[in-house]
Amino acid sequence: MKIAVIGASGNVGSQIVREAAARGHDVLAVARHPERIATGDGITVSAGDASKVDEIAALITGKDAVISALHFDTTDTLLAAVRKAGVPRMLVTGGAASLEVAPGTKLIDTPAFPDEWKPFAVGGVAFLETLRTVDDVDWTFFSPAALIFDGPRTGHYRTGGDQLVTDDAGESKISFADYAIAMVDELEAHKHSKSRFTAAY
Template identity: 40%
Template sequence: MAKLVIFGATGYAGGKIGAEALRRGHEVVGVARNAGAVPEGVDERQGSLHDEAFVADLAKDADVFVVATPARAIDGKKLVDAVPSLVRIAREHGVRLSFVGGASSLLVAEGGPRLFDTPEFPAEYKEEAGSHAEVLDLLREQPEDLDWFYVSPAAEFGAWVPGERTGQFRLGGDILLTDENGRSFIGGDDYAIAYVDEIEQPKHRRARFTVAY
């Protein structure tokens, strides 16, 4: 079994991934900025992924880092600002680095554009979308000895569209997946299943993949 350290363990995606990992018998350390809200069974730690010493200590006996935090600036720091130190620590300790990404950096069709570059993409979400894309771009520049993966959900994903656990979904690469009606959707539980599947049986090393119905 693996030991997962989940940054953003109290959020929607982080909580779903933690619950799925526990269900399968993995050990889960949940990191949150505010203590007291992680699911039962999670080893709670209060701290920030921007605290390099704190992150390095967590890496000593971890197998996988799961980064499930917002990408936009919070208290003046963006997620991408933490990537260089996360990379150094992951390489030093042999930790697999993974990210809950956004759907908006997916291409709407072969050759583009990206979803957040389309005219109809809501302006109020562009900061978060662009910040997630920055993380992915930086990961793709890292040395070959860094083991990482990045999972973009479908366009509709979150607590407002929780869906039901089915265990049935499709995996894709850099192109947005839609169903026969043009809808791009994934429930939280099924997203978590795909995420933990990748931890248990790696098939997307140093790559982004997407999950949708």
């Protein structure tokens, strides 16, 4: 598949780039600071400003899918760029804040959710609600575990829908490497068209 990863220089984006390229996909890795992106077989690096619709649309034209590993201040722009370029699929790395911990109760609304995280999390919650009204783009919103950490690439994880996935100890976590595996698995399997999924140990 020919894919573009926007926000490819961060922890999540760089892991997705490496995972997709290792599986034989043709990856365009885009970031404002392309010098921070690791190169390798199957990876083409490009500078790109995700706040500029025309610039991103030109870069992603002809791709089979776009994966966004961005913060949510540029997501509306990205959606516009995907539409303009005619890319058939968009996968978004979202946060865990919008996942339910009980019927009708989101993680962001619990006392355990740190106040300092809320300004960053509300954008992801809002963008998911926006995507749920979108019919003309085949989108997937990936909410990860509550904790993503530097850890081993195990290839093992459990998936869910709108509910937070926890282990036997009640913890919700996944390594950056396994997060990337879950995203690229979804890219290939296409199980969550116009819907959200989550993954955790």
